Amino acid sequence: MTVRMDIRQPATQAPAVALSGVSRHYGTKQALVRALDDVTVSFPAGSWTAVMGPSGSGKSTLLHCAAGLERVSSGAVSLAGQDITGASDRELTTLRREHVGFVFQSFNLIGSLTAEQNVALPLKLAGRRVSTRDVRGVLSGVGLGDRLKHKPKELSGGQQQRVAIARAMVIRPAVLFADEPTGALDSRSARTVLNLLREMVDTAGQSIVMVTHDPAAAASADSVLFLSDGRIVDHAVAPTAREVADRLATLEG
DSSP: OOOOEEOOOOTTSOOSEEEEEEEEEESOGGGOEEEEEEEEEEEOTTOEEEEEOSTTSSHHHHHHHHTTSSOOSEEEEEETTEEOTTOOHHHHHHHHHHHEEEEETTOOOOTTSOHHHHHHHHHHHTTOOOOHHHHHHHHHHTTOTTOTTOOGGGSOHHHHHHHHHHHHHTTOOSEEEEESTTTTSOHHHHHHHHHHHHHHHHHHOOEEEEEOSOHHHHHTSSEEEEEETTEEEEEEESOOHHHHHHHHHHHHO
């Protein structure tokens, strides 16, 4: 049975991301793998949704399809108000540079650049004017106003992840996609990063879609989607970490 989820939002506000009947298949015939199987879901603007599921459930594929990093086999995807299903590679690249922020577990910072230079990089790649004031402002916003000239090796893991978040936010994205953003951090640094993401949603109205395996991280979000075998099988609003862990254990069992 396919479960279709429509996380409630104001009727006048378009979702930040919407997938309609999306499937993503790999391989052919007997080797066919259904990473996503007829998924319909919308992610409200100005909210934070966590995506969880057992290994191989399709959560990373869902994130990649929603962000335009992977083509869907069937169905439709709308991102930042635009139908990206049939968009060209060039159009997708432009859309991501202008409207989408990415944060990954591995930070993906350039070691030879300072924090300030790493944050400015997306603006340069997009051919946009680099405002020193804006770059320093977003770094100050993540608590690193005194680390502008530090290179990644001079920063802790939590600080590096905050630089990565600042880099994603400097373009003022319509949607921030995060793939295991706290997976490489100790518990204290992870809590700092999660508090920062929570503040972005509550004070700036940022839209976040986050894949995580950590119940505590998922419980920081507004709602949690649970996937199994490429389908959405459950949805929880403001669950506790214990409730998330119990639902995940049921799926894994």
